[in-house]
Amino acid sequence: MWSEIKALLYKDIQMELRQKYAINSIVLYVFSTVFITYLSFQGDIDSRSWNVMFWIILLFASVNAASKSFVQERPARHFYYYSLSAPQSVILSKIIYNSIMMLLVVLITFVVFQLFLGNMIEGSLLFFASLVLGSLGFASTLTMVAAIASRSDNNFALMAILSFPLMLPFLLALMKLSGIALETSDFTMEAYRLLGMVFGLNLIVIMLSYILFPYLWKE
Amino acid sequence: MKNYWYKILSIVLLLYAIFAGFTVEIPDTNIGDTLRNVFFHVGMWFAMLAVMTSSFISSIKFLSTGEMEHDLKANEAVNVGVYFGILGIITGMLWATFTWGQPWANDPHLNGAAVSLLVYFAYLVLRSAVPDDEKRARISAVYNIFAFVILIVFVGVLPRLSVDTLHPGSGDGNPAFGDMDATMRYVFYPALIGWIMLSLWVLNLKVRYKMIESFIEEKELD
Numbered sequence: 168m169w170s171e172i173k174a175l176l177y178k179d180i181q182m183e184l185r186q187k188y189a190i191n192s193i194v195l196y197v198f199s200t201v202f203i204t205y206l207s208f209q210g211d212i213d214s215r216s217w218n219v220m221f222w223i224i225l226l227f228a229s230v231n232a233a234s235k236s237f238v239q240e241r242p243a244r245h246f247y248y249y250s251l252s253a254p255q256s257v258i259l260s261k262i263i264y265n266s267i268m269m270l271l272v273v274l275i276t277f278v279v280f281q282l283f284l285g286n287m288i289e290g291s292l293l294f295f296a297s298l299v300l301g302s303l304g305f306a307s308t309l310t311m312v313a314a315i316a317s318r319s320d321n322n323f324a325l326m327a328i329l330s331f332p333l334m335l336p337f338l339l340a341l342m343k344l345s346g347i348a349l350e351t352s353d354f355t356m357e358a359y360r361l362l363g364m365v366f367g368l369n370l371i372v373i374m375l376s377y378i379l380f381p382y383l384w385k386e
Numbered sequence: 387m388k389n390y391w392y393k394i395l396s397i398v399l400l401l402y403a404i405f406a407g408f409t410v411e412i413p414d415t416n417i418g419d420t421l422r423n424v425f426f427h428v429g430m431w432f433a434m435l436a437v438m439t440s441s442f443i444s445s446i447k448f449l450s451t452g453e454m455e456h457d458l459k460a461n462e463a464v465n466v467g468v469y470f471g472i473l474g475i476i477t478g479m480l481w482a483t484f485t486w487g488q489p490w491a492n493d494p495h496l497n498g499a500a501v502s503l504l505v506y507f508a509y510l511v512l513r514s515a516v517p518d519d520e521k522r523a524r525i526s527a528v529y530n531i532f533a534f535v536i537l538i539v540f541v542g543v544l545p546r547l548s549v550d551t552l553h554p555g556s557g558d559g560n561p562a563f564g565d566m567d568a569t570m571r572y573v574f575y576p577a578l579i580g581w582i583m584l585s586l587w588v589l590n591l592k593v594r595y596k597m598i599e600s601f602i603e604e605k606e607l608d
Contacts, residue, residue, distance in 0.1 A: 332505040
């Protein structure tokens with residue numbers, strides 16, 4: 168199974184590097200939204216708004232990124248993969264691919280945010296931990312939702328409707344975490360609890376996706 | 387009436403709960419008589435949990451057997467559950483206006499309940515977005531399982547983890563049973579059982595109605 172996952176992952180990365188469609192559109196999206204934020208706040212932003220805007224922009228950028236992952240290939244190609252590899256390999260490779268993509272998106276958003284709206288973070292380590300865990304959590308949830316939404320009419324609105332409620336637990340925990348990181352640089356008990364919660368939720372989502380994707384994959 | 391024992395029992399229990407709920411002696415707390423709402427508000431949420439559990443089980447059954455009957459049950463269960471959830475929120479808002487001065491507060495328990503309801507609304511939207519019957523059944527079964535996990539996380543797990551909440555049951559407490567003494571429990575538990583049985587009765591009726599409808603449509607008796 169691992170060789171199937173590696174092969175599928177390699178295929179996805181190669182496709183992406185060839186055209187750079189998803190990465191370019193995400194970068195453009197992030198840039199435009201952060202710029203609009205910068206213009207609206209006129210450079211004068213407090214740490215709470217910084218936090219909230221960061222995660223909201225990240226949320227939309229992630230939904231955008233994930234919706235492209237299943238849309239890129241025509242349905243006929245899906246039959247081909249179905250006959251070649253186990254559905255668990257497909258979903259795991261998609262989750263890993265989306266996690267890599269999401270880490271990139273998070274990094275880009277963070278850099279652009281810093282450029283325009285300044286650096287307000289006191290606890291960098293905690294903030295980066297929340298970024299990494301958050302991107303992994305977003306990736307796994309959104310992969311599953313994209314798989315579900317790709318089976319229907321494939322429009323972005325459905326993907327957004329389905330994903331926002333499911334992302335809310337992650338989002339709330341991550342906002343609290345980065346709120347803590349913005350103020351202090353030590354790992355409080357609350358921070359550990361929230362980190363554990365995000366990690367636990369992520370595990371639950373990945374396990375559920377692993378179990379449920381084969382039912383979705385059958386045509 | 388089929389299986390009339392539990393239906394009659396549910397009516398009896400609920401009549402008892404309504405009557406005793408307004409006349410039983412309640413402990414003297416600072417919210418006064420509004421404490422009696424616990425017999426109704428908590429009942430709504432437990433009814434919703436019971437119905438959503440039934441929906442969850444139907445979804446799992448559908449995924450393992452593939453019979454459309456389970457998909458119909460899962461869908462109707464979500465409909466009934468959402469209805470009871472909305473009633474739960476309305477009774478909660480009425481109660482909150484009296485106890486906290488505002489219909490909604492920024493509280494993890496309340497926000498969690500609202501989000502779980504949103505997830506199930508998204509389920510209904512998803513169902514309407516897929517035209518093909520079998521595909522719709524499979525996709526919504528998968529999403530339903532996700533939705534149920536989110537419901538349990540938000541309504542059961544998260545509120546108990548928060549440290550200080552307006553809604554009863556933060557820290558170690560149980561979100562449903564705030565301060566209740568023995569006399570209240572004599573009304574509370576029967577009320578809960580009555581509400582759960584009533585919701586399952588409503589679900590049963592809806593499922594049977596839909597099955598007759600689909601039977602008529604299939605055989606084109608219309």
